Amino acid sequence: MTKSAGGANEKGNNRHWLGYRAGGLHVEDVPLSAVATAVPTPFYCYSANAIRSAYKSLASALGPSDISICFAVKANSNIAVLGLLSELGCGMDIVSGGELERALAANVPASRIIFSGVGKTRAEIARALEVGIHQINVESAAEISAVAGVARALGKRAPVALRVNPDVDAKTHAKITTATKESKFGIPIGEVADLYAEAKAMPELEVVGLAVHIGSQIQDMSPFRRAFSTMADLVTFMRERGLGVPRLDLGGGIGIASEDDAGPDIAEYAMIIAETVSHLGCEISVEPGRWLVGRAGLLVTELLYLKGMQDGCTAILDVGMNDLMRPALYDARHPVLALHEPRTDQAAPSYTLVGPICESSDKFGAYDGLGELREGDLLAFDCAGAYGASMASTYNSRDLVAEVLVEGGRFRTIRSRQDIRAMLRLEQAGTWQLPALKEREASGIVQRAARPGRR
Numbered sequence: 001m002t003k004s005a006g007g008a009n010e011k012g013n014n015r016h017w018l019g020y021r022a023g024g025l026h027v028e029d030v031p032l033s034a035v036a037t038a039v040p041t042p043f044y045c046y047s048a049n050a051i052r053s054a055y056k057s058l059a060s061a062l063g064p065s066d067i068s069i070c071f072a073v074k075a076n077s078n079i080a081v082l083g084l085l086s087e088l089g090c091g092m093d094i095v096s097g098g099e100l101e102r103a104l105a106a107n108v109p110a111s112r113i114i115f116s117g118v119g120k121t122r123a124e125i126a127r128a129l130e131v132g133i134h135q136i137n138v139e140s141a142a143e144i145s146a147v148a149g150v151a152r153a154l155g156k157r158a159p160v161a162l163r164v165n166p167d168v169d170a171k172t173h174a175k176i177t178t179a180t181k182e183s184k185f186g187i188p189i190g191e192v193a194d195l196y197a198e199a200k201a202m203p204e205l206e207v208v209g210l211a212v213h214i215g216s217q218i219q220d221m222s223p224f225r226r227a228f229s230t231m232a233d234l235v236t237f238m239r240e241r242g243l244g245v246p247r248l249d250l251g252g253g254i255g256i257a258s259e260d261d262a263g264p265d266i267a268e269y270a271m272i273i274a275e276t277v278s279h280l281g282c283e284i285s286v287e288p289g290r291w292l293v294g295r296a297g298l299l300v301t302e303l304l305y306l307k308g309m310q311d312g313c314t315a316i317l318d319v320g321m322n323d324l325m326r327p328a329l330y331d332a333r334h335p336v337l338a339l340h341e342p343r344t345d346q347a348a349p350s351y352t353l354v355g356p357i358c359e360s361s362d363k364f365g366a367y368d369g370l371g372e373l374r375e376g377d378l379l380a381f382d383c384a385g386a387y388g389a390s391m392a393s394t395y396n397s398r399d400l401v402a403e404v405l406v407e408g409g410r411f412r413t414i415r416s417r418q419d420i421r422a423m424l425r426l427e428q429a430g431t432w433q434l435p436a437l438k439e440r441e442a443s444g445i446v447q448r449a450a451r452p453g454r455r
Ligand code: PLP
Pocket: 072, 075, 093, 116, 117, 213, 215, 216, 217, 218, 251, 252, 253, 254, 287, 288, 289, 290, 291, 386
């Protein structure tokens, strides 16, 4: 029998794919300990069916209103994940030339890709136009001129939407709030109509509509209502001035459950869209990232050492803030599960989980309910499918973390660990340093680095 390990929120994002069977934590039909035998920790592990089911429930909540869903690639940019979503009909929202290449590599048609972001380079804009991007969301008068200039040089017309800053507080963490007037994102709402009219007068631009994105990990739905109503008023105002607004991009931001919060209800989100903007008759798109993949992934780690501290027991893990940055960056807290089901009939201590990185912010919080832990035990950070692997770095010259996809009873590494050899391949000394280095190598003072091909 499967005992769900799934946590609070079952509102359209259920977790039948995750649970204990015969005392071992399973992702779909695969015991995570079996993955850990084949793939060294730490690694991310995603459930293909959890991602599919999240997409289908959002699509069905948005329902007959024909709203296109464009996955925010920054949340999880692995091409296996992008391909899986694309097969379901999902479009993509990208914020860089690199993300564009990823989406194309995953066979996403350019006609289903929206290019967001506040600082696109001219080279990125050119590539987007060359491949036939669906829409470029522009965020300033300067960017409008840049896009027009690139389009002119290429002899193309660029489809642009203006990203509006509606001055709405998303009531989320300050570092993921994007639509207050202090924020760098979007065009202040009072300037949008004039700029839209100016852009429409440029022959290189096809001005297709407006976009908004108010922030991320939004739990309270009322800021969405405020932002979308503000956008509806703006569209009406602009139409009265003879400015057509055929498309409306409502951005992403739907939060997922946290340990102490059941998480937003997508039926409510869909209703807010229906009540605020559906009467406008615009082509509507949304750009969720976290909601589609956040709860579909875990980060598996091994406990390296236990250390008694004045205020309790600290568990030092082989996963660090370079692998999962959200706790250090946003004070985020991820639920943690033991791979071997803990006994509930024994009192067990609470553990402070920390990583091996030389930074005091390399810590994940205090946890209980994990049972009595021992060195070598395997744990999994839950709800780590979004902004986990895609934010990971090699800080402290640690390997870039691997990613694994599970489907039914199968699993596959979808991104191999990038080890120190791969990193060193990209680095070299200044040519002027080489004679001295060779001399020191010859005298045995320095060892040759572990570079492939150097023996
Ligand atoms: N759209 C834009 C323009 C964004 O900047 C982001 C993330 O910050 C998203 C969509 C996705 O947000 P989320 O993952 O919270 O849905």
